[in-house]
Amino acid sequence: MNDIKSGSNLEKVLKSGNFAFTGECGPPKGANVDHLKENLAFLKGNVDAVNITDNQTAVVRMSSWAASAIAVQEGVEPNFQMVCRDRNRLAMMSDVLGAYAMGIRNMLCLSGDHQIFGNHPEAKNVYDIDSMQLINLVKTMRDEEQFLNGEPIDGSPKMFIGAASNPFADPFEFRVYRLAKKINAGADFIQTQCIYNMDKFRQFMKMAVDMGLCEKCYILAGVTPLKSVGMAQYMAKQVPGMDVPPELIERLRGAGKGKFAEEGIKIAIEQIEEFKQMEGVAGVHLMAIEWEHKVAEIAQRAGMLPRPDIS
Amino acid sequence: MNHDFEPQIIAFCCKYCAYAAADLAGSMRLNYPSNIKIIQVPCTGRVDIIHLLRAIEDGADGVYVAGCMEGDCHFVCGNIKTRKKVEYVKKTLSELGIEPERVEMFNLSSAMGPRFAEIANQMGERIRNLGPSPLNIKQAA
Amino acid sequence: MIVADRKPLSEILDMITDRDKILIMGCKGCVTVCNVGGVKEVQILSSSLKIARKKEGRSLTVDQITIERQCDPEYIEQVKATINDYDAVISMACGVGPQFLSEAYPQQKFFPAVNTKFFGGATSHGIWEERCAGCGTCVIHYFDGLCPVARCSKSLMNGPCGGSSKGYCEISKEVPCIWDMIVKKKMEQGRLDDLLCFTPAKNWRTSRDGGPRKSVREELAI
CATH class of the missing domain: 3.40.50.2300 (Response regulator)
Known part of the structure; x- marks a missing residue:
């Protein structure tokens, strides 16, 4: 796991044994990139890489590779997300090549939310290949220097390959096996779904450690600070595969009006502190949705700054 | 409301309950509209969607099915199945812009002579208020 | 049918x-x-x-x-x-x-x-459910008689995805997650190992993606 595969900053941070810290940013709903650049500026220097989401929740936005390329221009390392919903294998491979040529070095391979959730529910979905096969596809392109059909690639894309894991989806007993499967398929790092149920995550990580998965792959724990009681309740009830324990909602409510956001940040910081100590956790992925301007503060208070400079 | 209008109503009556109740109403000398044409069926389960539609198609102003109390069907659930068929016909009529109230399902027992007369009067009144079936109006015009 | x-x-x-x-x-x-x-x-x-x-x-x-x-x-x-x-x-x-x-x-x-x-059958009187997507290359034996191509909303071959919740698909609480069913059946039968091996990308040529399909049976054709 030690030989450098992509040379991305994220890879170097992880391989040098540092506790990684990644952020997230959604591309704009239009061709105006001012707001994107603003958000990237909030993240710059405070995280090791920024996930650029791909039509997240099946709502159309600027293509993730284009927004990732803008991040490269802005001096922020992107983690280019790709979902299986919108592209067949041809489009995937050509986008991987294009992304690499634009200086993108990290990729996160995802199934993608079903289009029924989004703003074009009448769309035809693709799902030519699934996330597991996408991981394997990118690995084949990188390591075998071949397309999926076995033809050679002239200039193979050396991506640092990421995948997602949701320890809170069902069936729980199978989740760690699916993680193992993703690692075997070629995932170099994993970013988990937002964690709120710490007990369940501890249990999950123990299984992952026992299976030796953490020696083969870097696991970044997902954190999303809760901004309000309403957001917590929405996540608990409406978002499939999300587990927000009632005690946490109560704690947030107990903070009192006007103090929910601060309490949410406190909770996130406590989580990060625990992840730093937790066996098998190699970093934190902070998904501060529409809260990019708070990332610096959270990073500071969680002791994540300064970020290591490894060149 | 048209006072000259004498609605034509078809009633599919189960022989175990509604039909017997009609007999009882007769022997009790209870009044109910004479323009209700009763068709005896061995069970309301025998009544199909097409029977109800054909009645409307052929000029009935109203149609109803009268079966046993739910749970008391001689054939276990004929009345429950037919309630669903009645619902289907109501939906079809709505789709065609015809008042779904022209079709109805009732439940009663053989001992309910007065209830039979009441249903007949109620249905007669309802159809009289709705007026002639739109199929009949157009034909007359 | x-x-x-x-x-x-x-x-x-x-x-x-x-x-x-x-x-x-x-x-x-x-x-x-x-x-x-x-x-x-x-x-x-x-x-x-x-x-x-x-x-x-x-x-x-x-x-x-x-x-x-x-x-x-x-x-x-x-x-x-x-x-x-x-x-x-x-x-x-x-x-x-x-x-x-x-x-x-x-x-x-x-x-x-x-x-x-769709291709399906009656699961009870008056209710029909999809079972087959006509993909042209049947794989149900690998999944204990449960077809992920037809019955997973994303046709995943290496599921279940992160949207599987309490046995249901992310698209609706009324749609069962077929991968939840596959995993549980494999676990019950002690054959979870079957699911640990990677299922490679499917060949969709035999499906509609390969263009309109035709079946020729030489022994029958006149």
């Missing part, structure tokens, strides 16, 4: 708005079994259309016929003598019926009265 639903009456009425003599053709195949286009449904549609026309004060002549199968030239041949006596023909078969009819009788206009939906 092929499962279909009848189109709304308004849509069928629009199709025949300027036609006064029609034939409604049922099929004794799949659509009879799924209660959408057999003898009984032909009668119901006929009566419904006549009611609608009578209401408008216009007459409509409707003849009815339900043939053995509309997907077979041998049976389609049976209506040859009379098919052109009508202003239009409404087919209550699956999407195959009106096409076979149109090919056989190019002078006539055939309208579909049903929306053809």
